[in-house]
Amino acid sequence: MLVRLVRAAIAVLFAAALSASCTNPFVPQYEYEEQVYLDVDGHALVVIDTSLAALVALRGAAIDPAIATADRNGVRQLVTAAGCHVEDVSRFWTRHGRKFVQIEVSASHIKDLPACKLLAWSTYSLDHIEHGGLRVQQHVGAPTPGTGEKTAWAGDELVAFKFHLPSRVTWQNVKLLDGTNGTTERGNILTWAQTLTDRLAGKPLDMQADMDGKSILHTTLWLFAGAFGAAVLVLVTAIWLVIRKGRKSRLV
Numbered sequence: 572m573l574v575r576l577v578r579a580a581i582a583v584l585f586a587a588a589l590s591a592s593c594t595n596p597f598v599p600q601y602e603y604e605e606q607v608y609l610d611v612d613g614h615a616l617v618v619i620d621t622s623l624a625a626l627v628a629l630r631g632a633a634i635d636p637a638i639a640t641a642d643r644n645g646v647r648q649l650v651t652a653a654g655c656h657v658e659d660v661s662r663f664w665t666r667h668g669r670k671f672v673q674i675e676v677s678a679s680h681i682k683d684l685p686a687c688k689l690l691a692w693s694t695y696s697l698d699h700i701e702h703g704g705l706r707v708q709q710h711v712g713a714p715t716p717g718t719g720e721k722t723a724w725a726g727d728e729l730v731a732f733k734f735h736l737p738s739r740v741t742w743q744n745v746k747l748l749d750g751t752n753g754t755t756e757r758g759n760i761l762t763w764a765q766t767l768t769d770r771l772a773g774k775p776l777d778m779q780a781d782m783d784g785k786s787i788l789h790t791t792l793w794l795f796a797g798a799f800g801a802a803v804l805v806l807v808t809a810i811w812l813v814i815r816k817g818r819k820s821r822l823v
Contacts, residue, residue: 606620609736710777731762
């Protein structure tokens, strides 16, 4: 449920975020970014924002980034052929002279994501833990570099992996680029980052987080239902008291 709602908002947020990242020097600009939007039942949507050059260098995509005629349909066909359930492929945009694209793929359960070859460098799990909580894990292994002409990287490019979790995070092992403990965004968005150099070298990345077993949406709906029920009860009580008072007045 949460993943479907998130997917409906991604197109609007994507345009706003792209505009903000281009004008705000404090917003990190990633050469390659994977974002996992997760439901408590395991359903997952993965949003990948990547330059075509990074898609070739990290995932072995058979695309020539220099070809101007490369289009979104070609990317969709390529990703679909890789066994991915493709939700959407965006139009290209350009940054630092390189073409970028956004790819959305989904799976009925997060553990099935590696069936998509684009995500096969990772293993995923979602397990129940004590006190009714859940633990999500992702281990990112070595890349699958493509063949052909290599991109001349500047050396300051960044790669990021994110969890957008559906409930309150109780523990996480987020690390910043310098190895120190990281922070979360708005409580349930976690980011692990690497330099592109480390990612190309296959430096492993282990991501773990514990969260409540009930989604924030589920809790919010119950709170709303409780508040609505209480309001109705107050209204009914008030009406009953008015009617009762009116009956007593007539008897007098």
